[in-house]
Amino acid sequence: MSSRELVVLGTAGAVPTRHRNHNGYLVRWDGQGYLFDPGEGTQRQMALAGLSAHDVHWICVTHFHGDHCLGVPGVVQRIARDKVRHPVRAVFPASGETYWRRLRHATAFVDTDVIEEHPVAGGVAGVGPLTARRLSHPVDSYGYRLQEPDGRRMLPDRLAAHGIRGAEVGELQRTGSVRGVTLDQCSAPRPGQSMAFIMDTRLCDAVYELADGVDLLVIESTFLSAESALAKEYGHLTAFEAGAVAAESGARRLVLTHFSERYGFADEPSFFEEVRRSYAGEVLLARDLMTIPVPRRQVHVPTK
DSSP states (O other): OOOEEEEEEEOBOSSOOSSOOSOEEEEEETTEEEEEOOOTTHHHHHHHTTOOGGGOSEEEOSOOSGGGTTTHHHHHHHHHHTTOOSOEEEEEEGGGHHHHHHHHTSSOOOOOSOEEEEEEOSSEEEETTEEEEEOOSSSOOEEEEEEOOOEEEEOHHHHHHTTOOTHHHHHHHHHSEETTEEGGGSEEEEOOOEEEEEOSOOSOHHHHHHHTTOSEEEEEOOBOGGGHHHHHHHTOOBHHHHHHHHHHHTOSEEEEEOBOTTOOGGGHHHHHHHHHTTOOSEEEEOOTTOEEEOOOOOOOOOOO
């Protein structure tokens, strides 16, 4: 299996700061690069992170507020300039297609034909391995989920106990039984790895559906609870709410990001303290240029 990890390119909210670039997140997943919400400055952040245009196979925009998409022109033009040959799939809200066109063709340049457009509409949509669900924000905003199919892990001790070896192992996996021994007797369920990317939204059913049981939850945490009224008005989450989503959904690793410019690094302890009121699992506060692995698969071995 190829590495699966998140490379954080930017963590600011609407306004970048000296220490936080506008949004930008590249997820490496089975040899594919999913670039989520490339904000202004993403092209330079990619260079600082050791990434190139050839690492991008998907451009996924949650919505068309500037801090989530103003980096699209630079990324697209770099894909063209560097002569990327593989397909690059662009996923974005269909209601914002006018904005996509403006960004896609923002300036004069020698264009590329590798970009395939996949506008999404309705409450839920699927594009390849991605699931998109509409969130609650003043403009149409979609969260995304990557999900590996569930599988099974072979258990060497069980195989040995039943005398199954060599080519018979493959036969057992293909057919489900060998010499009266079933696959269930020699293997354990292996849930597929998953990650969810949830940006600007209020709490809504789609947030929990996207986050359900994920290994890695990347979610906005624009405000602390002291500004909860402001968060609700502008369609955002607080750190406490992000933690509550992770707790109720059973997320294994929680990454908070998209911080309002009113907060600096000195405020990070307040975010940790607040999220700990609602979530007891692993928490990371994203900083620009961090690399965060997707947790390893969990395998449940039966007792008998």
